[in-house]
Amino acid sequence: MTEHQPVTNPVGNQSRSAGSTTPPEDEAVAMLGIVKRFGPVIANDNISFVANKGEVHALVGENGAGKSTLMSILAGLYRPDAGEVRIGGSPVHFKSPGDAIAAGIGMVYQNFMLVDSFTVAENVVLGLPAGGFGLRLDETEAKLVDYGNRYGLGIDPKATIWQLSVGEQQRVEIIRLLIRGATTLVFDEPTAVLTPQESADLIRTLRALAAEGFCVIFISHKLDEVAAVADRITVLRHGAVVDTVKASATNRRELARMMVGRELAGALLADAELDRRRIGDVALTVNDLSATSDKRLPALRSVSFEIRAGETLGIAGVAGNGQRELAEAITGLRTATSGTVCLGATDITNAHPRTIARSGVAHVPEDRLGTGLVGTLDLASNAILRTYRRNPIARGPLLMKRAVTRFTDRLLADYEVNPANHAARLRDLSGGNQQKLLIARELAGEPAAIVAVHPTRGVDVGASEAIHGVLRAQRTRGAATLLISEDLDELIALCDRIAVMYEGELMGTVTPQGADAETLGLMMAGTRLDAIQEAVCA
Amino acid sequence: MSAPATTTPPPPVRGWRLERVSKPSIAAQILVPIASIVAALVVGGAIMLFAGENPLSVYREMFDGAFGSNYRRSETLVKMIPLLLTGLGVAVAFRMQLWNIGAEGQFYFGAVFATWVALYGFADSGAWIVIPAMMVGGMLGGALWGGIPGVLRGYLGVNETITSLMLNYVAILFASWLVHGPWRNPDGFGFPGTEIFAAATYLPTWGTTRVHLGLVFGLVAAVILSFVLQRTRWGYEISIAGNSERVAKYAGMATGRNMVIVMLVSGGLAGLAGMSELAGIGHSLQRELSPGYGYTAIIVAWLGRLNPFGIILVAFLLAGLLVGGEQIQLSLGLPSAVAPMLQGIILFFLLGGDLLTLYRIVRVSATGAAS
Incomplete structure (x- = not known):
């Protein structure tokens, strides 16, 4: 979708084994032998990384591979325990983000x-x-x-x-x-929040910046995008550099292998589970549902759908188009202004969140640390959030400590949460393990319906495969799943049908087989499916 | 704007920098508070030295004044009672991230209710009736005064820090009006204050000391509170809501109602402190019933890390500081402000010490980075 034409592309002339010899002319940023430890954890283990003027240099790796730490060092937020940072060939020692800005480093974070x-x-x-x-x-x-x-x-x-x-x-x-005079621009997963069209625009902008001689560092998980925009790609894994390669000399598969250390397990392939499950009766019915945003503006407009037991409906769309409001209106966290939500034959519209959860609706919220989990408390406290009022965790008003730890240990073991220590503080876990615990807790009661919002966002590839496995198993078990995600690959891999949401309305529903990137992209940008089909026919 | 960071050769980096540690070590958690207190005493000593006193003898005198004899130890316990009860009350609210700084007003409102019970409600009853009635009255008064900011916060989202603080003035001035006006003792030679309560209202004391039953109230309250916070569903809800209101909402917890309950408990404990000070020490409602216990309570709660048992210890030590401060005023003629000054310095260092347990100081040397 983007034409890839490096204009004044200086991909040649890189001293890959970046030594302490005189730096090459076009070197913008060099980070040599960077080591950064956090207590016993080595976040950056002797990383060397050189980005040149006039190139888009992608930095890819799973969560926890050390990308953010490396860039925080470049931004002056952390100091390396060892190693050297050079800007334009001169060694620098940033004492604060202000120093980094003065040296021409500009960071574009996800939160503006x-x-x-x-x-x-x-x-x-x-x-x-x-x-x-x-x-x-x-x-x-x-x-x-x-x-x-x-x-x-x-x-x-x-x-x-x-x-x-x-x-x-x-x-x-x-x-x-x-x-402000930045000459090196660092983008931290910049397309995570954009529509496909906006992403394409951004990629054009990045190419234009590189053509003008700026150094662009691009952090991403999305390999398609990386291939489309980057001149060179540095892959990190477990805090170390796997390799730096030219984008033209590699492919998605090779990158995925370098990132994960193994071939992706073919998440996109049709799975055998599908054959074994049986689709049951309608389990979750949403009819004409409307709700307002936190600013009391209409955010959800007359949304209707049905999900049968054993079926997964995906909701695609750019974040902020009513997905959160939809999930919250179903789970009772937000008042529906009109319409109904039924679980089986039971009307649960605007019921108390606890009632809804207990009647069998699991909710994996979009921001696990803000809504679903408490970072400052231990794993046990987080694990019992749904069950703390019930036997055997509670007897009358009392919490039974032994039952709490037994329940927690079982969840941790069943879902392979690491560390499997109920007394560990939640915040000390990686994002993937936090999410596994949250999903473990939500699915513990074998819910009839699951509302999962971005279940694998910010989660490393390993954990996200595990989570996909769990969701598939739930589908086989007969749960009706509403999967809200921005990751089209994820939706195609897991859903029976995919609906696209735009400004609080459903633009249309397609099957994964019938879904092509263009149709989905157009719907995500606000074109209704029937309009697209008419245009095709005409 | 120049860019000093990019100049060559690099500036000699000899900086210090704070870095967050993932988990504070146990040693740091024990050693840092001790080191903080020592540092505070050193700084306080320097100020005394400046004022022409030998700090060592001042400290010895203070220690002696607080703990040097049975009588002095008992006086320290007497001062500890209101600090303990108000400190516990404040800590409950702080645990839920409710910044109740209205313990002083809740203390006075509890005392006002208890006074009404003693003078009007149950004036002619025996001790077994009037004392429990005063306790209930004190807790009700405090709970009412804590509950107002609680309801405003829980259901209307009004900032409880401001309302609880403002209500302090209302309560103190209300009590002041009562003792100047309608409740003034007709035989009091015009001094503000109610008449002396009947003997039946006096809390039993320990031997010949002034240590009264309020100490038991405080210790029992600490044990109950600790149990409730650690071992009950409600305590769990408070800890979830105290750490993340959104998670509490997500789990379907009645956060607004819990806020009100917490503020009722918080105010009730401060009100009980007011009652016990009245029935144990004052025996009549005076304007000077509290020299600011409700404010010191904030320090007590914080230094005790919001842990009921920690609060017992801190209340005792701070009471010692107050009693010792009175002692040096008497024997050395030093201003009594020395004790609050030390209190302030200790708090300052302890909070600074907190930073050292959560962060470590990293020295950034020029080596290792350059060449």
Whole structure:
């Protein structure tokens, strides 16, 4: 979907074995022999990584491979225990993020550092060094337009941030860094929050920036994207560099193998489980359901669907199109303003969340640490969140400690959570293990229906395969699953039908066999399925 | 803007930096508070030295004043009672991340209710009736005063820090109005204060000391609280809600109701402190019933790490500091402000010490990075 044409692409002339000899001319960032320990954990084990001016350099690896730590060192947030960082050939020692910014390092995080109620220009001015009392907004606005035209980052300088789409906000972040004089731009999974169209725009922008001589470092899990945008790719695994390769000389499969250390287990292949399960009666019925967002704006508009026992319905769409509201309205965390939710024949619309959970609806929420789990408490406290009122965990008002630990230990063992220590603090677990515990807890009662929102987001490949396995097993068992995800591969692998949500409405439903990226992409951007089909026929 | 970080050769880096440790070590958890107190005494000593006193003799005198004889130890226990009860009350609220700084007002409102019981409600009853009635009255008064911010926060989302603080002034001024006006002792020579309560209201004391039954209230409350927080479903709900309100909502816990209950308990304990101070020591409602126990309670709760048993220990030590502070005022003529000053310095160092258990200081040397 993107034409890949490195313009002034300086891929040659890399001293791969980056030594301490005179650095090459076009070296933008060199991190040599970086070691970073957190207590007993080695996050970066002698990592060497060189990114050049004029290239898009992708950094790929599973969660916990050390990408974020490495980039935090580059951003001046951490100091390496050993190793050298060079910017433009000169060694640097960042004492703070301010030093890194001054050295031309610009970070684009997933959560934008923008003030919602300010305009674009005001946000840009915020990051500039103070120069007298005047804000020089006019000057900044002119610059904004200029940069926008040069790099395909068009944006209205007078627009207020909250009015902008996520993709537009991201552009503001990029322009802001450019105006501040960044020469190296680091993107942390930038497309995770974008529509396919916005992603394509971003990729064009990144290529344009590289063509102008900027160094672009691109962190991602998504191998398709990496192949589309990168000149070179550095793969990290377990805190060490596996290899740095040219994008033109590799393929998705090879990258996946380097990342995981094994071939991906063919998650996309049809699974044998499908044949063995039986589709039962309608288990979850959502009829004409509407709800409002936290800002009390309509977020969910007359959504209807049915899911049978043993069936999985996927909801695709860019985050923020009502998916969270849908999940919350079903599970009782959000008041439905109209419509009904039925579990089997029982109406559970706007019932108490605990009642809904107990009647057999599991909920894997989208932000596990914000909603589903408490990071500061131990695993046992997190494990009993659904069962703490029931025998044998509780007897009357009392909590039975022994039953709590027995229950927790069983969940940890069954779902291979590591460490399997009920007294460990949840926050000390990796994202994958946290999610496994959450899923273990939610599925412990063999729920009739499962509402899973981004169940594998931010989870490493190993854990996400395990989670997919669990969801398949639940399907075989006869659970009706609503799987809300942004990961199309995941939806295609797990769902019987995929519906696309846009601005709180369902744009249409397709089968995984009939789903092609273009149709899904168009629906995610707001075109109804019937309109697409009409266009095809016409 | 210049970019010092990029210049060559690199500036000699001799910096210090804080780095979060994943798990504070047990040794650090024990040693750091001790080191903090020592450091606080050293700094406090330096100030005394500056004021022309020998800090060692001041400290000896203070220690002696607080723990040097049976009588002095008993006086320390007497001061410990209100600190313990209010400290426990504040800690319950803090556990749920409710910043109840209204213990002082809750203390006074409890005392006001207990006074009404003693003077009007059950004036002619025997001890077995009037004392329990005063306890109930004290707890009700405190709970009412804690419950107001609780309801406002739990159901309307009003910031409890501000409401609980403001209600302190209301309660203190209300008590003041009562003792100046309608409840003033007609035989009190015009001094503000109610008449002396009947002897039946006096809490039993331990031997010839002034240590009264309130100590038992405090110790029992600590044990009950510890049990409830650790071993009950409700305690579990409080710990979940105290760590993440959203998780509590996700699990279907009645967070608003729990907030109200927590504030009722918190205020009730402060009210019980007011009652026991009244029935054990004061025997009449005065404006000066509390020299700020409700505020010191915040320090007690915090230093005791919100743990009921830790709070017992801290309440005792801080009471010693207060009694010792009075002693040096008497024997050395030092201003009594020395004790609160030390209290402040200790708190400062302990909170600073917290940082050292959660973070470690890393020295960044120039070696290892360059060449």
